[in-house]
Amino acid sequence: MMTLPPEKPARRGPKPKVGTRDKLIVAGIRALHGGGYAASGIKEILDAASVPKGSFYNHFESKEAFGGEVVDAYFAAGLPEIKRRLGDPSVPPLERLEAYFADRTVAFREGGFMRGCLMGNLSGEVADHSETIRNRLARHFDTWGKVLADCIAEAQASGSITSATPAPLLARFVLDSWEGALLRMRADRSDQPLEDFRTVIFGSVLV
Amino acid sequence: MMTLPPEKPARRGPKPKVGTRDKLIVAGIRALHGGGYAASGIKEILDAASVPKGSFYNHFESKEAFGGEVVDAYFAAGLPEIKRRLGDPSVPPLERLEAYFADRTVAFREGGFMRGCLMGNLSGEVADHSETIRNRLARHFDTWGKVLADCIAEAQASGSITSATPAPLLARFVLDSWEGALLRMRADRSDQPLEDFRTVIFGSVLV
Numbered sequence: 001m002m003t004l005p006p007e008k009p010a011r012r013g014p015k016p017k018v019g020t021r022d023k024l025i026v027a028g029i030r031a032l033h034g035g036g037y038a039a040s041g042i043k044e045i046l047d048a049a050s051v052p053k054g055s056f057y058n059h060f061e062s063k064e065a066f067g068g069e070v071v072d073a074y075f076a077a078g079l080p081e082i083k084r085r086l087g088d089p090s091v092p093p094l095e096r097l098e099a100y101f102a103d104r105t106v107a108f109r110e111g112g113f114m115r116g117c118l119m120g121n122l123s124g125e126v127a128d129h130s131e132t133i134r135n136r137l138a139r140h141f142d143t144w145g146k147v148l149a150d151c152i153a154e155a156q157a158s159g160s161i162t163s164a165t166p167a168p169l170l171a172r173f174v175l176d177s178w179e180g181a182l183l184r185m186r187a188d189r190s191d192q193p194l195e196d197f198r199t200v201i202f203g204s205v206l207v
Numbered sequence: 208m209m210t211l212p213p214e215k216p217a218r219r220g221p222k223p224k225v226g227t228r229d230k231l232i233v234a235g236i237r238a239l240h241g242g243g244y245a246a247s248g249i250k251e252i253l254d255a256a257s258v259p260k261g262s263f264y265n266h267f268e269s270k271e272a273f274g275g276e277v278v279d280a281y282f283a284a285g286l287p288e289i290k291r292r293l294g295d296p297s298v299p300p301l302e303r304l305e306a307y308f309a310d311r312t313v314a315f316r317e318g319g320f321m322r323g324c325l326m327g328n329l330s331g332e333v334a335d336h337s338e339t340i341r342n343r344l345a346r347h348f349d350t351w352g353k354v355l356a357d358c359i360a361e362a363q364a365s366g367s368i369t370s371a372t373p374a375p376l377l378a379r380f381v382l383d384s385w386e387g388a389l390l391r392m393r394a395d396r397s398d399q400p401l402e403d404f405r406t407v408i409f410g411s412v413l414v
Contacts, residue, residue: 036332038245114335120387123394124331125243128321137394163411172391173384173407176400180327180387184379187330187344193383200380204370204412 021059023049028070029077033118037067037126067122068132074118075140082144086151093154094161098202101178105194108182113189116182123179145171152206161206174201228266230256235277236284240325244274244333274329275339281325282347289351293358300362304355305409308385312401315389320396323389330386352378359413368413381408 027049031040042056042063060066085100108116115121119137127134149171155161163170177197184193234256238247249263249270267273292307315323322328326344334341356378362368370377384404391400 035336036243036245038243039332116331119394120390121331123390124323124328125246127393127396129242134394134396138396141391141394165407165410169403169406172400173403176387176391176403177380177384178387179390180383180385183327183330183386183390184348184383186334187326187341187348189334189341189345193379196376196380196383199376200372200412203372204414205407207411 020049020051020055023051024056024059024066025070025073027051028066029074029118032067032070032122033074033115037122042066064130064132067126067130068136071119071122071133071136071140075136075143079143079147082147086147092160093151093158094206096151097148097155097206098198101194101198101201105191105198108185108194109191113185113191116186117179120179120182124183141175145175148174155206163205163207170206174205177201227256227258227262230258231263231266231273232276232280234258235273236281236325239274239277239329240281240322244329249273271337271339274333274337275343278326278329278340278343278347282343282351286350286354289354293354299367300358300365301367301413303358304362304413305405308401308405308408312398312405315392315401316398320392320398323393324386327386327389331390348382352382355381362413370412370414377413380412384408 024045027045028040031045031048043053046053046056056066060069082100086096088096091099119140122133123137127137145168149167152161152170152174153167156163156167181193181197185191231252234252235247238252238255250260253260253263263273267276289307293303295303298306326347329340330344334344352375356374359368359377359381360374363370363374388400388404392398
């Protein structure tokens with residue numbers, strides 16, 4: 001399922017076993033998404049991955065470098081589905097957008113309105129303090145926005161969206177507003193922010 | 208400037224000096240807003256407030272209880288200005304809204320696009336893990352949204368906003384989208400998300 005970046009050479013120590021690095025990344029996604037960056041200790045991540053103590057620095061130069069790779073892996077895991085859904089030629093483009101956010105709303109409802117988006121969470125917690133992580137967040141948000149923009153542009157071309165606002169700007173706004181709705185969802189522990197988002201985005205913005 | 212809640216009785220130990228509690232709250236706002244919740248140690252906050260070690264628990268039952276009071280104080284410090292600006296009868300209501308977000312954009316530009324909103328940050332980092340803090344975030348966002356809703360309703364009554372979407376829903380959406388724009392501002396370290404927000408909110412939503 002998850003597309004991980006290729007193995008990198010170890011910084012020091014013995015050649016790591018195949019799979020250890022991936023196990024750490026998977027445990028890292030779970031820890032950082034569930035508890036945040038500062039609250040996630042390396043020891044806890046090693047334990048969760050059932051990886052021997054001390055092997056962390058065979059794979060990653062620092063917690064910050066690890067955090068950057070976790071962000072990459074999280075986004076790489078989600079992007080194919082976003083592309084598939086928003087690029088599906090068998091569904092009209094505006095319906096793709098509506099269905100995508102409707103399904104995300106259902107998923108967050110099923111998950112008890114927890115965790116939100118790891119990229120949004122780290123933008124709030126870590127972006128000010130780590131250029132490594134901030135640069136990756138900015139790049140991945142940009143990529144995500146471009147997939148949205150392509151779908152919005154298609155809807156504009158077909159006339160189902162008549163707004164003259166440029167598709168890239170609309171896409172950035174939709175994405176940023178979605179991230180904001182996810183924050184409020186967690187403060188309120190309710191789907192009202194997601195419903196508000198869909199009402200206004202599909203009633204006033206993507207029209 | 209800052210409206211703080213009244214002193215509470217000490218949990219144990221000698222009667223605290225007047226002012227110590229407020230100093231801790233002010234240092235707590237700075238620490239939590241600058242670095243996040245988990246990354247802010249109690250020792251660091253005591254040092255920043257020049258308050259003797261060990262006195263923290265004379266004033267606060269736990270870090271979590273302290274965090275809740277920090278959220279209250281942060282919001283109480285900002286609310287009067289929000290109310291004054293958005294309730295100013297000498298300015299037409301839609302212009303109040305535009306000027307408010309324009310000025311916030313300038314302030315974030317001057318601050319290097321850092322820190323964002325403490326309430327948004329803690330919604331992302333802590334809301335899932337602390338009912339104490341989550342309940343306060345939910346309540347303060349609700350209060351803030353009501354001030355925005357009153358101004359939007361005034362603009363609707365005067366005809367400068369013709370959207371038939373209910374003012375409370377528009378207000379919640381505007382607030383949540385603003386919080387999302389602040390997240391993206393920090394990932395991008397640019398004012399583009401704030402400009403995107405203003406373009407779409409005042410071009411397509413509050414119209």
